[in-house]
Each structure stands twice: as C-alpha cells, then as structure tokens.
Amino acid sequence: METARFIAQKIEEIKTIAGADKAVSALSGGVDSSTCTMLAARALGSKLKSIFIDDGLMREDEPKDVQKAFAKLGVKVDIVNAQDQFFAALKGKLDPEKKRKAFRNIFYSVLGREVKKSGARFLIQGTIKADIIETKAGVKTQHNILEQIGINTQKGFGFKVIEPLRDLFKPQVRELGRALGLPEKIFLRMPFPGPGLSCRIVGQVTPERVALVRKATRIVEEELAVLKPFQAFAVLMNDLGTGVVKGKRKFGNIIIVRSVESQDAMTAEPSPASWDVLRNVTERILKEIPAVTRVAYEVTPKPPATIEYI
Numbered sequence: 001m002e003t004a005r006f007i008a009q010k011i012e013e014i015k016t017i018a019g020a021d022k023a024v025s026a027l028s029g030g031v032d033s034s035t036c037t038m039l040a041a042r043a044l045g046s047k048l049k050s051i052f053i054d055d056g057l058m059r060e061d062e063p064k065d066v067q068k069a070f071a072k073l074g075v076k077v078d079i080v081n082a083q084d085q086f087f088a089a090l091k092g093k094l095d096p097e098k099k100r101k102a103f104r105n106i107f108y109s110v111l112g113r114e115v116k117k118s119g120a121r122f123l124i125q126g127t128i129k130a131d132i133i134e135t136k137a138g139v140k141t142q143h144n145i146l147e148q149i150g151i152n153t154q155k156g157f158g159f160k161v162i163e164p165l166r167d168l169f170k171p172q173v174r175e176l177g178r179a180l181g182l183p184e185k186i187f188l189r190m191p192f193p194g195p196g197l198s199c200r201i202v203g204q205v206t207p208e209r210v211a212l213v214r215k216a217t218r219i220v221e222e223e224l225a226v227l228k229p230f231q232a233f234a235v236l237m238n239d240l241g242t243g244v245v246k247g248k249r250k251f252g253n254i255i256i257v258r259s260v261e262s263q264d265a266m267t268a269e270p271s272p273a274s275w276d277v278l279r280n281v282t283e284r285i286l287k288e289i290p291a292v293t294r295v296a297y298e299v300t301p302k303p304p305a306t307i308e309y310i
C-alpha cells in the first residue's frame, strides 16, 4: 500500500458515496476508528459529525480524553451518554455470544437514533480485514460486522455503512493513522474491543463489576507498559477464591492478567513477563482493589484461546 495514494483514493471514494449528504463517524478512540474518523473528516469536512458513544464500558476517563485529543486535531466530537441503555441490554446475560449480540444491537440502535437526529444517511466506521475474516468464519460476533453477514443496516437501523479500512490489517492502519496526523499515543495504541470491558468480564456485566475491572485495567496497563505488549489488560472471573485478610478468611474476586504479542490479532502468544513485573502488578491490584483476593497470569496462546475472554 502506498499510503499517500491510498489516502487520496479513499477520500475520493468517500466523497463519491456520501455525495452532498451528511455522515456520522462512530469514534471510540481506538486505532481503527480514530484513523477512519481522520480520513472521513478530510473527505467530508463539516458534513461529518463525529460521535463518541459512552457505553459505560470504556477505560478510565476515556470519553473526555478522546474528545480532547480530537479537539487538538480540529475534529469536534460529541459524547452521547448511553450507559443506562447498555447496562440494561446486558443485564442477566451470561453467555458470551449473547452478550456480544446484545451489545451489537444496542450499539446500533443508539447509533441509528443519533444518525437520524443528525440528518445523516451514512455511517462511516473503521472495520478492518481481521474483523471481517473472523466474523465470517463464525469465530465470533464482532460488534461492527453487519452487512457482511447479511444484516441490512438501511432497513434495520436507517443508514448505509461506509468502511474505508475494510481491506487493511492493523499494521497498515497504524501507518495510515500516522500519515493522517494522529499522535503516536493514538496510532500506536493497544487494540481495545468494541464491546469494551464487557469482553473482559466473565459472568454478569454490572456497573460495579465494570468499575472493578476498569481499576485493574489501569494498573495492568501501567505496570506492563515496560513490555510494550500488543495488548495487556485485566479480566474479571465469575468464580471467587478464598483469601486471608487481617486474619479473617474472605471469599473474593479473581483477576486474570492477560498480555499478548501479535501482529494482526489473528494469532497471539503470551508476553514473556519478568517476575518483577508480575509481582508488581499483583501487589498493586491486591492493595488498590480490596475486593480482589487472587491474581493470576495467563499463558495461553491464540489459538486455542482468544485474546479477549468473551
């Protein structure tokens, strides 16, 4: 891919498809949607409305941080608070695919509502090739795959989808993001799944459980940064484990620390973490989150495990 030519070609393509119509970009702050938003902003200027759906499943301070980062790039981002709707949709769901489907449905119904409100006819989103391959292969219900599996977005949600990154893998998207002027902290960012922290909670997704895994995620990201992993995060298990706190037995939460090396997320290896790193991250989680009594480091490759937990 010759980056400058690719950018020029995609800008033309977006202009031709959207014509004089308005479009909405659903920005999550990840590498793919950030790159896609920059491309769409170049193509459509003020005809593009960028929104960030706050689903309550994001990392700490994410909505405001993303809004600020894009303001610096000259792109205005509106935050749509839909936390209650997402928690209501996920309530009582335990099965991973049911959770994914519930997420996808509420995501697109909120998005459909916003697209309608804005008078736009198109949704521009940063689906990449690995997303399409894995969903088509039936590996998982990727949150942003619709038309490829026969879902008619025009009929179901009231908009048509434009996916300028659909033929690219992650390393190419990073290169594109850099060329479009994104700061390094965005184009080199670790991937983060569309359904957010719900992919890292086994069992019920409740605001309390999300808050717990969110805290652990920050600690894992900070302590494992030295490894420069492809992805590193915390997972909250459904089981509990016994601990001893101040001489009393306590049945507490179990956190899994997961860190992987990968090129394109299609396969992955566990990161070889030093004992110091593992001890530090464990100590911090136990100290800063008293509801946790056990921490484990995961060493399963993909396949057979997936990177996320649902």
Ligand code: XMP
Pocket: 140, 141, 142, 143, 144, 191, 192, 193, 194, 195, 199, 231, 265, 266, 302, 305, 306, 307, 308, 309, 310
């Ligand atoms: P898995 O867990 O299937 O994940 O090995 C592969 C890569 O994709 C990310 N991921 C997602 N990204 N929407 C996304 O945008 C999703 O529904 C989704 N599920 C997983 C995951 O973080 C990893 O990088």
